[in-house]
Amino acid sequence: MKEFKPTIFFLLRFGAFYAISSILYGLFIKKYHPVADPLTEWTANHTYGIMKFLGFDVKKFPTEGYPSIDIYWKDQYAISVFEGCNGFILAVLFLVFIVAFQGNWRKMLWFIPLGFLIIYVLNQIRLILLAVIAVDYARHMHFFHKYFFTGIIYGVILLLWFWWARLNKTESPKVEKASAH
Template sequence: MKGIQLREFKPTFFFLTKFVGIYLVLNLLYGFYITAYYPKPDPVTHIVSENSAALLRFIGLDVVTSDHPTRPTTALVYDGKSPVTVYEGCNGINVMIVFLAFTVAFGPIGKKMLYFLLLGFACIYLINLIRIILLFWVSRDLPHYMYFTHKYFFTAIIYVMVLILWIGWVRLSLSLNSKR
């Protein structure tokens, strides 16, 4: 068997280069965005917290939000306590960056991609709100499960959903390419 031809892996290297490049640039920009608001929470974290509190109020809980004055967090306050504090890492933006980097790196770029990205962002945002609401409940009623559910269970659920979206994008992209 002769040596592996590098040409065989050119599409893979190109995909990985685009993915890593897009991911690094967007994370760098996101880091600048977060830093601009430090030590207070950024607007996206605040909005995600407000939306989570609004959904909790919708189901009958008297929940309000409170931005911490010297930390980049927003607390969900219920009955004088804050069972959950939302940090910038909990607002879903990093997951959206990973989702966007993969989708754009895989291509093809066009109107269908834009629609798919918007659908994916909406799904990620919604699942993240549900995650925060369920973490609120776990923290309030089952605090001994909080570490596991926050660190592993809900993280896995979000990334499985992103994986399902990616599979959908790959299938859609391949079908678009085969029609050309």
């Protein structure tokens, strides 16, 4: 049982941190209902701004009666950015693993912001591509929204977790072999 102690404590820390974070985030979102919360607005504004910067003729409007922001492209509805689209819960999932796994605090000071930035950039790319897919390739929207981009983002988070584990790997003492003469 002793050999499982670190794993059990990791799972308990992970579960507790994730549960607390999810509850707090749920309370935060509920406070703004029926309009979009500030994180969702921020995400939608950035998606809109990046698309404008890239030359897309986009418009955005708050969704009537829903806590989301609609983005239109080519005068057609493209996507609605809801709280689940803002990437915050993905960043929390990433953060909770890093904190639960523990490790060098100095490394955390650069690794956590880097992870957040990677997740944010991937999420923005996802939203922009989903807007394009929704308008120009609508029949593929479900696959790309539900499976393709979800797999990519969770895969990247998993790779970030592996990277963190390797950065904090403790070196086991090298055992010198006695030479047989």
